[in-house]
Amino acid sequence: MHELAVCQALMDQVAAVAVREAAQRVTAVTLQIGDLSGVEPQLLQDAWPIASAGSLAAGAALRIETVPLRVRCLACGGETDASPNRLVCGDCGSFRTTLISGEELMLKNVELERAATGDAA
Amino acid sequence: MCDTCGCNVTDANRHLIEAGGRHAKTESGSEAVTVLQNLLSENDREAAHNREHFDRHGVLAINLMSSPGSGKTALLEASIDALKSEFRIAVIEGDLETENDAARVRAKGVPAVQITTGTACHLDAHMVHQGLHKLDLDTIDILFIENVGNLVCPASFDLGQHLNVTLLSVTEGDDKPAKYPVIFRAADLMLVTKCDLLQVLGDFEPARAEHHLRHLASEAPMLPLSARSGENLDAWFSWLRQAVAEQAARIARGETARPSIQPEGAQLHAHTHP
Numbered sequence: 001m002h003e004l005a006v007c008q009a010l011m012d013q014v015a016a017v018a019v020r021e022a023a024q025r026v027t028a029v030t031l032q033i034g035d036l037s038g039v040e041p042q043l044l045q046d047a048w049p050i051a052s053a054g055s056l057a058a059g060a061a062l063r064i065e066t067v068p069l070r071v072r073c074l075a076c077g078g079e080t081d082a083s084p085n086r087l088v089c090g091d092c093g094s095f096r097t098t099l100i101s102g103e104e105l106m107l108k109n110v111e112l113e114r115a116a117t118g119d120a121a
Numbered sequence: 122m123c124d125t126c127g128c129n130v131t132d133a134n135r136h137l138i139e140a141g142g143r144h145a146k147t148e149s150g151s152e153a154v155t156v157l158q159n160l161l162s163e164n165d166r167e168a169a170h171n172r173e174h175f176d177r178h179g180v181l182a183i184n185l186m187s188s189p190g191s192g193k194t195a196l197l198e199a200s201i202d203a204l205k206s207e208f209r210i211a212v213i214e215g216d217l218e219t220e221n222d223a224a225r226v227r228a229k230g231v232p233a234v235q236i237t238t239g240t241a242c243h244l245d246a247h248m249v250h251q252g253l254h255k256l257d258l259d260t261i262d263i264l265f266i267e268n269v270g271n272l273v274c275p276a277s278f279d280l281g282q283h284l285n286v287t288l289l290s291v292t293e294g295d296d297k298p299a300k301y302p303v304i305f306r307a308a309d310l311m312l313v314t315k316c317d318l319l320q321v322l323g324d325f326e327p328a329r330a331e332h333h334l335r336h337l338a339s340e341a342p343m344l345p346l347s348a349r350s351g352e353n354l355d356a357w358f359s360w361l362r363q364a365v366a367e368q369a370a371r372i373a374r375g376e377t378a379r380p381s382i383q384p385e386g387a388q389l390h391a392h393t394h395p
Contacts, residue, residue, distance in 0.1 A: 002243055002274035010160050017154055027151045031160070038277040038303040071338065085302040087338035097338045105277070107156045114152065 003043035006105070007051040010044075013107050018056045023112035026057035030109050034067040034102040035084050041066060060111075069102030164278055167246035171253065171281025176377050178258035181368040182266060184280055184380070186304055187288035188297075189270030192314040192348055194222045196288070196357075197265055199348040201229040203358060208262040208365065213252045215244040215269045222267065232256060243274035246281055262365060272297065276304035284309045284364060285380040291315050291325040298333035306337040309380050310360060313345040316352055 010031070018026055029048075033041050041064045048062040069082040073089035079100060080090030088095045145153050159165060175182045185193045194214075201210055212233040214222040223235035234252040236244060249266060256264070266282060268275040287308035289297050292315060298305035305311065311334055313327055331343045344360070346353035371378055 002241075002277060005241070005243075005245070006160055006277075009163055012163065013156065013158055013160065017156055021152075021154055028153075036303055036306070038273070085299040085333070086336050087302075087306070088336055095335045095338050096340070099338075105160045107158045107160055109153045109155045109157075111151045111153045 003039055004047045004051065006039050007044055007047035010048075010107060011051040011055065011057065014052075014057050014060075014110055015055060017110045018112060021110075021112055022114060023056060023110075024115050025113045026055075026060045026110055027113060028061040028063060028111040029057065029107070030063040030065065030111075032065050032067050032104040032106040032108045034104040035069045036099070036102045037105040039105060065108065067101050067104045070100040071097040072100050073097050161278065164246045167250055168279035168281040171246055171250055172283070172377055172379070174253060174258060175264070175281060175283070176372055178261070179369070179372055180258050180261050180264050181284075181365050182264045182280075182282040183284045183286055183364070184266045184268055184275075184282035185286050185288065186268045186272075186275045186307075187270060187290070187314075188272045188293060191270070191288045191290035191293065193267050193270070193288055194225055195348040196312070196314065196346075197226060197267065198229055199351070199354060200265075200358070200361070201226070201231055203354065204263075204361070205229070205231060208361075209260055210263050210265065211256050211261045213244075213249060213256075213264065213266045215248070215267060217241075217269065232261075238269060242269060242271050243278050244268050244280060245278045249280045263361065272301040272304050276307050279379070282380065283368060283378050286310045286312060288312045288314050289330060291318050291322055295325050295327070295330040296333055298330060298337060302337050305334060306339055307380060308334075308339065308341045310341055311339075311343045312357065313343060315347060315349070316345045317347040317350040319345075 014026055014029055033039060044064065045062055052058050052060060069084065070079060071082045071087055071089065072079050073092060073094055074096040075094035076089060076092040078089055078091035087097055089097050187193055197212060204210065210231045212226045212231065214226065214233055214235045215238060216222060217238055217240065220235045223233040226233035234255045236248050236252050244266065266280055285307050287305055289311060291313060313330060319325060327345050334343060344353060344356050346357055
């Protein structure tokens with residue numbers, strides 16, 4: 001439900017990168033989204049054309065890499081897969097775990113084209 | 122996660138930085154610029170700013186989250202009645218429309234700021250910041266932020282609060298923590314509200330609700346209570362007194378706290394302010 005707000009925040013960041021890198025056009029944007037991030041990848045995909053309309057990123061592809069949930073057990077030290085409502089240790093069953101990955105809500109990279117004469121990487 | 126302490130670099134993306142260079146050419150010839158920035162970093166920055174305000178003025182900020190109608194405002198009314206001679210309390214109310222909740226709180230004799238979000242399903246740090254300007258923080262010990270009633274979106278936005286309290290009313294069913302893991306996992310305390318209705322309903326098992334909470338790797342305490350009957354409210358008040366004392370101790374040490382979503386995360390986020 002809050003994916004449009006997230007997408008607008010994404011657009012602000014993409015625009016800032018584009019300005020900083022003197023880009024003419026943004027061709028693709030890649031995100032990392034964890035299963036526990038609280039946002040739904042498909043809803044972000046739906047909101048992206050709206051948030052990017054009329055900007056340097058209009059028409060850019062939005063690629064979303066989902067990040068699996070992994071926990072580390074504070075009791076036995078094991079690292080196991082988990083699911084959003086079952087974050088206990090997959091080895092010993094302890095609920096004293098910390099999340100290794102799965103909370104990501106991250107702009108990973110921006111693919112862009114610079115002006116033909118510019119080569120200032 | 123924030124973008125200041127490195128906690129945005131996880132096992133899933135660390136290689137991108139370690140592989141060297143944030144710039145690379147793609148097959149199509151365009152340039153890929155590695156960013157690795159939390160999408161909500163602008164909100165998180167404002168939240169950190171709010172938290173500095175709270176700490177500078179000695180305020181404990183508590184974010185109340187739940188579905189609509191779970192009894193957040195009723196709990197606040199009962200808490201104000203019991204504690205207003207002990208603590209100076211103020212409330213920021215978030216709703217899509219109406220001043221109703223702020224009016225209920227003001228009727229109890231404490232300041233309240235109503236934020237109407239229009240169509241937005243959550244409060245964010247900027248909205249709370251605007252609300253803060255309508256309050257005199259030097260005259261507040263506890264600021265309750267009553268978030269928009271919603272078990273999904275409020276969990277994603279840091280407001281600058283020190284603690285999250287998530288309410289689950291017994292009429293909603295004891296499996297809500299399993300159905301809405303993100304918001305219940307964020308709780309520093311889970312209150313099971315409307316417990317005076319337990320006997321009438323007969324199908325809500327507090328132990329089952331706690332079982333689902335533990336499966337989220339949460340060690341947060343669970344307190345069953347009823348604002349209407351007064352049952353177990355003393356335990357909630359004791360928790361609040363403890364939280365106020367801990368906040369005063371943190372401020373004396375020049376430290377702050379974020380909701381302890383994970384023990385490791387809380388350590389990462391215990392930034393010290395000069």
